[in-house]
Amino acid sequence: MSYQALYRVWRPQRFDEVIGQTLITQTLKNAVKTKQISHAYLFAGPRGTGKTSMAKIFAKAVNCQHQEDGEPCNQCETCKAITKGTLNDVIEIDAASNNGVEEIRDIRDKVKYAPTEADYKVYIIDEVHMLSTGAFNALLKTLEEPPANVIFILATTEPHKIPATIISRTQRFDFKQIQAKDSLSRMAYILKEKNLSYDDEALKVIAKASEGGMRDALSILDQVISFGDDKVTLDNALLVTGAVRKQLLVTYLTQVTHQETQKALMTIQEILDEGKDPERFTEDLVNLTRDLLLYQQSPELVTQIEMDQVDSDFKQLATEIKPQQLYDIIDDLNDIQQQMRFTTHEDVYLEVLTVRLAGHQNQGTQTVSSAPVDNTAIDRLEAEVSSLKKTVADLQKAPATVKTVQKRPAAMKTVKPKRTQVNLSLVYPILGAATRQDLSALQEVWPDLMNILSIPQRSIMGVSKPVAASPDGAIIAFDYAFLQQRANADQELNDALENGLDRLTHKVPKLVFVPTDQWPEIRKTYLEQHQVGNQNGQEPEITAQDDGQSKDESSRTKAEPVVDKAKELFGDDVIDVKSD
Known part of the structure; x- marks a missing residue:
């Protein structure tokens, strides 16, 4: 048999195997146990959080003749057929490619027929927000008067695009982003089952890069395994995800806050030489500044988010940097990110960003030099001051008819901040x-x-x-x-x-x-x-009349x-x- 991706091989087959959605799994299990099954459900949430997998598990649970505690047995012919996608009474529809009125009317015509092999006929409509207005209206009629033994499960990543009339006729379940620690434990379990060695830090990098999606995490893990010849190391994970080491990010931010522009530019060059993605670097910097802000308010929360990746350098930087500095850094990062979308010279923008960030930290501050006093330079400056005083005195004695044009110093020019568009x-x-x-x-x-x-x-x-x-x-x-x-x-x-x-x-x-x-x-x-x-x-x-009312009145x-x-x-x- 040909190779299958990890997210397909390790797709959950029971409610207990679904990661990070305990509230939803418990509710659906109880509904199956107590036979309190609704005719329509709406599964909404980010990509890769288990919506379609949950729909298939629910379809198996309601049709399984040997289910225990609301869980499907996965051994009977009905469960096996649903898992393989060969049961005629469980119909999966991709609304992205079947979004017209005719397709929904076809469902409405066939839904009246009783299931042939299972107890319930289950329609799973994925990406339901892609349906046209006419298709939604056709579906609404079926949801208003549902036939017996028919269940609709609508899945979407954009529930705000679904008409309220549709949502009100369903039981809505909002899937949350999967926490990094849950993704981490799932990946560790899979690697142990496959007898593959792995680095804990590598899994943490993958879990953060997945941005709350279990499918994304397994897809990245698949790439890392292939790249590392069945070895999951930190260096391989950083290369595949394009991420930058947390330590390097902290070092860079410390350098710009200390006005060490040359060192910060060398750090940028090191990052680019490693083939890191500049856009990913700026995104990682935004996340780091966010973590610093949160750490100043709630250290325990950041420790949990970062999965114990908070070291002494991070803590030191959090105590040194001020919140206003972090706000300014985020503003600069936001501007650079907008500009980098329309250029092929992203490295130049990173260098400009570095100089700008270091320059911001120097504004409003004065440094005291520890070098010895140069008396010669002081004498020269005093002579220049005396010369300037004499020049001013001569100008004051000049005739009053002479007009001088004063130009605003270039240093006084201000750059208007970028305005945010308001609707x-x-x-x-x-x-x-x-x-x-x-x-x-x-x-x-x-x-x-x-x-x-x-x-x-x-x-x-x-x-x-x-x-x-x-x-x-x-x-x-x-x-x-x-x-x-x-x-x-x-x-x-x-x-x-x-x-x-x-x-x-x-x-x-x-x-x-x-x-x-x-x-x-x-x-x-x-x-x-x-x-x-x-x-x-x-x-x-x-308006004012000829009755004596004044203009001001x-x-x-x-x-x-x-x-x-x-x-x-x-x-x-x-x-x-x-x-x-």
Whole structure:
């Protein structure tokens, strides 16, 4: 038989073999034992976390005649046929390539027929979010009136693309990213079963590189085994994953924080000479700075995340570096990552990054030289100062008609920071319905909401606050733009916020994140557009008449609707009305 990939050979065949999803496996086992089986399930979560494997195990469990404690026996003909994919009553469909209305209508026509070999006919639709709108509508009719002995299992990595009408007719299970320690133990078990030697540090590198996916971890392990001729070593794992040694990352960051630019450039050259991926290097640096920030708040958490890979150099760096320095480093890394996507000279960008990082650490600090005092240099400087004083005195005696043009020194030029794009189409509807009462209610529960979050989530949301709210939405301002971007991209954080608000307020408002430095401009633009709406006839315009009303009084009267609206949105305490 031809070689099979590890993730196919070691695919879980029982609920107990599924890694990192204890809550889901226990719930489904109990449903099988008690015969409380729903007609439709939705398995949502990141790739490689066991969704399809769980669906097949569940299909075996509900159809197995010899199941014990909710687990399939894997010995009967039905279990073997489902494992091989040859049972006609268990149908797997890839929605990515079968996403049209006709395919779903074909299912709807055949679903009415009773199963021929098993107790239940099970439809497993993978990547269900790829279905077209018409296909979803066709599927909805079947889910509304499900035939007896038919089970639908929908699997997806993007549940937000599935219509709410579909989700509401299923039992939803959210698969979580598999923790590195669970991936580590699974890989160690597989290697022991295959009688292969391995290095613990190599498995830790692979577990981190897999980013929470068990299938990805086994695929990388497969590559390392092939590359190392059945030996799993740290060097081979680093080569295959393109990762950089943690020690080298700490050394590099220590060098730039100490303004040792030349040494840091040599470290970069060493990394590039080893064939490391520059983009992967910057990503590893982002993770290291995150770990340093978290370590300053919760050392135990970082020790758990890094699987005891926290050494003395890391601890020393965490005590030396300041949080603001780490925020600046992350901003620079974010900018470089954006630029590296559009270049073939990534090594140049890494060198520029190194010089920039070392330069940032030198800003605002002065170093005292330990070299002996040079009296000759002091005498020369005093002579130059005297000459400059004489020149200034001569200029002051010059005729007053002489005009001098002062140019702004080049050193005073400032570079505008890169602005974060804000989707105003999400902001303005919230402002249109915002009230002071909704904002006060949200501000009141905000501290409780922060306590509900995990420590990493609180580290992101700790520099945020609600600045406007409506019955259906809220605007949250972040002090740092990169944390606002991270919050936007963190679906797990958004889910935690929505769940927390649901518990605290019994409502789930749509949250829109904006940078704090852009919020006043967004608010001002909205109010100006609101005022333009008044002038265009949407609301009565108040103008000065020939009854003696002054121009100032007319302007103040015309501005009152805007002022009232601003006070209604943001409260009297933050509105300062000034005359032109």
